[in-house]
Amino acid sequence: xxxxxxxxxxxxAAGFKSGEDMKxxxxxVLKFFTEQYRLMLEENxxxxxxxxxxxxxxxxxxxxxA
Numbered sequence: 001x002x003x004x005x006x007x008x009x010x011x012x013a014a015g016f017k018s019g020e021d022m023k024x025x026x027x028x029v030l031k032f033f034t035e036q037y038r039l040m041l042e043e044n045x046x047x048x049x050x051x052x053x054x055x056x057x058x059x060x061x062x063x064x065x066a
Contacts, residue, residue: 008033
């Protein structure tokens with residue numbers, strides 16, 4: 001997660017002309033990335049929950065016994 005946040009800070013910085021400009025937009029940028037991450041995590045979480053046996057290599061018989 002640290003590497004992803006560092007990369008996103010770099011991507012964001014590339015769109016600004018100065019650090020001062022970045023600072024002015026900090027809250028908006030943080031809100032954007034936080035919302036996007038939550039949406040992606042929720043989508044992937046649901047996908048794993050729905051396909052748990054497939055992704056985790058568990059047979060349906062084993063899952064039913066648990």
